[in-house]
Amino acid sequence: MMKILRKFRPDIIAGFGVYDAYASLIFGKPCIEFTDSEPPINSIYSIEVQMYKPFIDSIITPELFAYDFGKKHIRIRSYKELAYLHKRYFVPRNDILKMIGVNKGESYVILRFNALDAVHDAKIRGFSYEQKLLLVRELKKYTKVFVSCEGAVPKEFDKDLLRIPKNRIHDAIFFSSLLIADTQTMVTEAGILGTPAIRCNSFVGEKDMSNFRELEKRYGLIFNYGEPQRAIDKAIELIQISDLKARWQEKRERLLKEKIDIAAFMNWFIENFPNSHQIMISDPSFQFNYLVM
Secondary structure, three states: OHHHHHHHOOOOEEEOOHHHHHHHHHHOOOEEEEOOOOOOOOOHHHHHHHHHHHHOOEEEEEOOOOOOOHHHEEEEOOOOOHHHHOOOOOOOOOHHHHHHOOOOOOOEEEEEEOOOOOHHHOOOOOOOHHHHHHHHHHHOOOOEEEEEEOOOOOHHHHHHEOOOOHHHHHHHHHHOOEEEEOOOHHHHHHHHHOOOEEEEOOOOOOOOOHHHHHHHHOOOOEEEEOOHHHHHHHHHHHOOOOOHHHHHHHHHHHHHHHOEOHHHHHHHHHHOOOHHHHHHHHOHHHHHHHEOO
C-alpha cells in the first residue's frame, strides 16, 4: 500500500480497516473509514479497532451500529452491499442459468461454506462436515444444489460445485431460490437481491451484528440461526414454498425504498470532505437526499 500511495499521492485515504488508518498517519492525509463489523468487547478484532481508531477522521457505519465512536461517527441508513447491488447499479444477467445448467424458472439452491480463518472469525463455528453432507442430501430431494466453498473442498462436494467465474456469483444468487451459508456478507447480498437466505454460525445471538438483526426482524429477508439443525429444518421448509421468490422480491422493494444509495452518498461525502462530515454531524437527515424513490 505504501508503494502505491507514494506513486498515487492521494488527498484522502478511504477504506475499510487498519491499513488505511496507518497509511493516512504516515502520509499526513485525512482518513475516512466505513465499517459494519461490531466486534465483541475485548475480542482480537475489538482490540485492532481500538488501535487504529485514533488515526481515523471519519467513521461511517450503518444506522443501527451497536458502538459509538463519538464525534468521528456518521451513521447512515444503508448497507455497504447496496453500493454494488442496488438496482441502480446491478442488472442480473440470466445467461448464468445456461452456464450452470439450469433452465429458466427451474429451482436451485446455493450453499456457501466459509473457511472461517479471518481475524474476526476467531473461535467462530459454522456447519460441521457431517451437517454439510446432511444439508446437501436433504435439499436434493426437492431441488438442484450447488456448493461454493472457501478453502479445501471435500471430495463429496466435487460434483456439486458451483463452477462459475467469481464475478458472476451475484447473478447466480439473484436467480437462485435460496441461499444457505455459514458466512456473513453473502447472506446480506442475497437478502438485498431478494433471495431468501439462511445464515448459521456462532456469531448469531444477542450480540449479533445489527445489520443481520435488521434484515431478519424488520425486513424478513434472512434467517439467523446458531444451531445448524434449526437452519437445516428451515431450509427444507422454505424450499417447498411455491411462491417464495415472489414474496421476497416484495420485501426487497420495501428495503430499497427505505435505504439510501450509499454509492452516491459516499461519492458526495468524499468529494466534499471535511465539510461533508460537519454537515452530517449537524444534520444527519441530509443523507435522505440520496433516497431512491
